[in-house]
Amino acid sequence: MGYPHPIHPLETPVLSEHFGQPEARTFAGWTARGGYAALRKALSMTPEEIVEEVKASGLRGRGGAGFPTGMKWSFMPKDDGKPHYLCCNADESEPGTFKDREILRWTPHALIEGCAIGCLGIRAETCYIFVRGEYTTPLRILEQAVAEAYAAGALGENVFGSGKRIDIIVHRGAGAYICGEETALMNAIEGKRGNPRIKPPFPAVAGLFGMPTTINNVETLTAVPSIINRGAAWYAGLSLSSPKSTGTKLISVCGHVQRPGTYEITLGLPMRDLIWEACGGPLPGRTIKAVIPGGSSVPILTAAEAEECVTDYEGIAAKGSLLGSGGMIVMDDSTDMVLQIWRLAKFYAHESCAQCTNCREGTAWSVRVLERILRGEGTSADLDLLLDLADQMTGRTICVLSDSCATPIVSGIKKFRDEFEAYLSGARQPALVEA
């Protein structure tokens, strides 16, 4: 549902069906809604059967990368005699993204069930759910739900009498966007600085505590119980576009729309239906100017591009951007693109872990050059300088934080160059003044 709004007819509520219902948070309430049937079913399946079901569903990672989930699970070794780990990435911090928070606070048992099934699929007995430190309310709700699941025998040394052991541990982060990067997340759980690791080795070979590990996003794991319950064919049939984009996706829409919130769509829905219909379109008297469709790290679309865009992995890629996390930032004609791009760059500069030179220097200098432009002190060479910096920040570092900073700058200059030039020529008054 378009939480906090009622379900819109254009939505397909699967994950979000029970958002806003406090009773769904309890074990009894979740069971009454059909909860834990999928886990019981999965306990009677082999790991291979679980992985095959998820593969056949076409489910792709919902955290941003869109990697096929079943395939990721299949990378885990068999009969290696080592402990395996599942990590659930609940470090939701990508500007514009606030969908996982709704799962954590409204349907924590759906996530627990997904984590438990994931453990069975990758032959792990332990799952760590890494929740960003700022999500205080979701943390409390999730911890309570985990305790209830243990008390009910859904977790622990003998899950529902199956003889199988599954432990779920909620690990609180402490503020750092970069910990949403999978190897940084593992370092944070290990009690280290959250610096991303060089890959290879990939997590399936040597991940958390050096052991084979799979990392999945909250929404990805939460989609698994319904796939086990209703079958891969049902899930794969949920698509309005391409067989490569199956199932439903939570899209958190924020910014300048009448009804911001978390909407669940069948992949392939026209973006026009989502933004201009379900979300109510622009605020009165305004027109939409730009949409960042997949969290702040993806290229900016103009309103014209967004209006023609199909909301799925391929459709957004065809317009030159990415579905990413599904965090949509809608900007209307009141938006100063240069100012907002500067603020995004400032975000990335603040969040850079600083281990790679190109990121540490690139993000900081991008901010300084953008500030110079916003103060009315920019020169005609500054746009080329920003693009050159962006080039040096793309594809040259351990993780993609640096690329993410460059992306809105490059697409911003490409599509809204006139706004930058208005600052350079003095046609637009400085937005920042020297403190």
Added chain:
Amino acid sequence: MSSHQAPAGPVFTPERRARLEEMSRRYPTRQALLLPALWMAQEAHGWVSPEAIDEIASELGLTPALVRGVVTFYTMYHTHPVGRHFIQVCTTSPCLMCGSGEVLKAVLEHTGCGELGATSPDGRFTVIETECLGACGFVAPMLIDDDFLESVTPDQVPEILARYP
């Protein structure tokens, strides 16, 4: 800001040590307890002091330098004392373009903090702007201590602050 106030008592009271040991069964290494232990230090003292760093290092068998390195990486651990109530207002782009700057201004004004990072003269509040709180559809989201508030408007600020004596 005074750079140092001696913390009141050890982090690891019998109750906290018991919690830590209970937690240790969930991790294969001692170092994995570091983030939870630092949260305990902040819960005990309101910040993570040099004394707490030494105590945690010794408790977990780590060097103080390693612990300090970890503390300084994560933005939510305070490395100096802060006001009784710690306020974080999100000003990342999605919030900023929907007016969170005005909310931050009202918070700075009504707390008496005046500027970002400063503690009010009565020691009651410290205010910072924070990066994306992950509630972009609920502008302005704000954290006061562990209370996560949504959709705060500037005119609500005085009434909200009154709840935090």
